[in-house]
Amino acid sequence: MELLCSPSISANAPKLPSRGPSMDKTGLTSRSSHLYFAGLGRKVKPLLVAVNGVIDGGGESETAVVVEKPPPYELRRPYELFVGHPTPYGATARDGGINFAIHSCNATSAALCLISVADLPEKKVSEQISLDPSVNKTGDVWHVFIKGDFDNMLYAYCLDGKFSPAEGHRFDSAKILLDPYAKAIVSRAEFGALGPEKDCWPPMACMLPSTDKFDWEGDLPLKFPQRDLVIYEMHVRGFTKHESSGTEFPGTYLGVVEKLDHLKELGVNCIELMPCHEFNELEYYSYNSVLGDYKLNFWGYSTVNFFSPMARYSSARMDKSGPGAIQEFKFLVREAHRRGIEVIMDVVFNHTAEGNENGPTLSFKGVDNSIFYMLAPKHMQDEDWGRPHRKFL
Template sequence: MLTQWTPTLTTPSFTPVMPAAQRFMQFRYPLPYGALLQDGGVQFVVYSRSATAMRVLLYKRVTDREPYRVVDFNRVTDRWGDIWSLFVPDLEAGALYHFQADGPYAPERGHRFNRNARLIDPYARALAGQFQASEDGVIRPPKCVVIDDNFDWQGDRHLRRPLSESVIYEMHVRGFTKGASSEVEHPGTYLGVIEKIPYLQSLGVTAVELMPIHEFPTNGVFGSKLERPNYWGYDSLAFFSPHRGYQQGHEAGDQVRQFKEMVRALHAAGIEVILDVVFNHTAEGNHLGPTLSFKGLENRVYYMLNGDGTYKNYSGCGNTVNGNHPICREMIFHCLRHWVYNYHIDGFRFDLASILSRNRNGELVPNPPMVELIAEDPMLADTKIIAEAWDAAGAFQVGNFADKRWAEWNGHYRDDVRRFWRGDQGMIGPMATRLSGSSDLYQSSGRHPYHSINFITSHDGYTLNDLVSYEHKHNQANGEDNRDGENNNNGANYGVEGPTRRKHIVELRRRQAKNMMASLLLSEGTPMIVAGDEVLRTQRGNNNAYCQDNATSWFDWNLVEKNAEMLRFTQAIIGFRKAQPNVRRPSFLTGQAPHEGQIPDVSWYGPEGQGVNWSSPQKSLVCVLGTAGLDDPSARYIMLMLHAGGDSQDFTVPAAVRRLPWRLFVDTAADAPGDVYPGVNGPAVPAGGRVKLVHHSLRCYVA
């Protein structure tokens, strides 16, 4: 058996010649780049077209400032086209390294090589340590770690839950358990999430969408403490590496094992894992930013550049990844496969995904190669792919980002539902469209209601509690003089900005929170809830808490008891949604009945029980969902009465459905436990079919 391979036997993308058993071991790694663990050593593979020399710097300890060994790539025998490939014997899993490249420094031509720079491997499987203090001007970034991806998955596989049956819970790994109120053994970590799985199960969500867990800086590039820490994590250093800041302990590379344990435990509980991925920019910033990885290997390939060598900035973060360059396409493609294959990830939400629709000149193009590649890749066939279909340069592609496979964060849903419940004029039509699954956006492209990821709040913006408590953002703590964050939030405070003890305002705010939560969970489409909204978590009016790694952003577990009423309300409607196919239809509603005398799949009425005048200034609407088109015997008739006006309003059950045995399920104006009847066994509709709704309230009846 071979114990050592010589560089002359290797190629950049293929395995060296070796016995069959050894070939099998190599092929378990589907990636052609990075530090590939082999019998007897490690194969280092890196791309650079313009480098004139390449080195691997090897370290013994995470805290070492200087390498104990430097290994040069031979420009003749270790280079295959633009791929540099070198086998280093006697290295094992846990080995620490950087790359270093020589080449031209000519920013006006797109080159930013720096022979002294220690470079993070773009394909590094893990990082360890921090940026170290520097007195010589050399940036010393976290070390790359050679990883053995062997792991006992105990039979775990992807859950493959249909998107139409999903309830997504957006959460931050650290913030979910970091606060002292979490009372977990491993706060702020992947393992801490495992400890809170019973809570997620009790809530009823089917998937967690994790804010970025790819590696990002946690201190300054010269070892200094960041004035505004990067809490959200939208500042990638290494796309293939789970963030070391969320691991328990400091063993180099152990975050890989801990992350896999978290995924395995969530899957065992029936909960899928979706990653928020940031393939639109990196932590290297603009022309004034540091050289940490991509800039020092092939700057003009990895980034979109202007003619003078400065950076196009469609991300709002200084640079833009050149996602439709073949080299970048290949990297993103391998990265997604890496997370699906090695981590059993169930789906991805693509941050500022419209950047992936831009060609190498930054122009939006139809059928962009990267978007199509993701949709068509066979290894991703069972995964959920979700686009944030806009970017920071004005692209807004909600409804036309792509077709077939791609779901989208539906920004129109967020805005229209907020405006309806705030009481804006002319919103009954838009509200009806959003409740129905947004056919105006998705039907013409051959997609389905579940391709609309419905949300009212997300990490970016107000929490649900703050949406009904503040009319203006309060971001002074971010240190940007309140200039950051969205100005148009469609929120309201109902008389007092921020916290108040005025009973009528407190009651109205709680009612409005329930109105929006019920609307979200009873709409056609796929709902997404932000962690903490189910217990009315507040950020005290901060709508851009990207740098608030503190109680402002952390989940306050005291609220689980304090706001148990809201939690029970949310749990009950999630449970109803999961049991009721009528609010998660795979096809768009038609307003038609297949047979004469049947109730249509959807009917719309005004509060008096007659047909809707869609141009009316009224703020009330009745929606009746029939069972037409559903073969499931568990399907039930549903009647929603929505009233966003400032005065009470009488409603009449429409004559066409008055004979049905309606029972109250939800009444957002009632005190608990009368606000929701989990068994759908609330009071019957009064004789005559007339009910009165107080201002800003919702009722749902089921038959």
């Protein structure tokens, strides 16, 4: 997916006064409309936050400063930027803000992209924040901590580096990338629905951490011995989608919950869920002349993101599909355990939706192809599967 960005903006930021207001433990404070990004005593380049643009550093300062943009460049929202922490990976809500961390051994630059729900269908980046490797990088992890108004905002990344397929590198600064450790993905609103431009690959972005807390009510894994398991393999959508299931929420996590008592009566004590992490059901979209219909990737063995529950298995719609899917999936697991039914996941790690060298760049390939995938000697394609194998970190 390529998103539109305006030309980059650069400027020199003023130095912080030698004595200023006290800073909190993350090293940042704000005064009036200016945002101060403390470099923790190191010399770093000041950063500017651009709206629909790229960020450049300008000059050196004893302490990096993020300043209010001069007209006509005005921030949509006043974000406070901190150095951040390299762990955990992904986006993590803490200390009144969000910590972003992404691992890439070979990227030479990285930028965090904030995308409003309204801008996503238009394939636009709302705000893009470049990360300074002298401040926002620890080892091979890029990181930043941000406070501000994240209402109706999504996120992604833009990473750059060498494009050299012969060496296994496929960086492309024009690609907007999903966080491999995102916990929720937002894409199309309904299962199998083409976009307005009849595109099979919709714009996708990562959902920021939800403030909604799930009550596990003391639930713990059942840990049944493997020899005692009576396993029912299940496709979440297929299990209750037909009207004969008589469920209120057919084809969803909630629909499965409605039928758990039936499984219990059958003597089932474990359900094995076929892929229910995020995948693109229109990946193999083509016309089937025999059936007179279009083919879908129904099973889902072509992962877009391993940590995000499939949003279109949720009863929620697009604006709430990310957190809705998380909550409903947790509810399914808790209710299954309550009935003495263990839950195991069917996950295939040997290929993803990015396919081989001719496949799309969605996440892993653009974040660090040679690290996330096991490559054949020619760094092109696997000789057995025709797809690269993934090294799951």
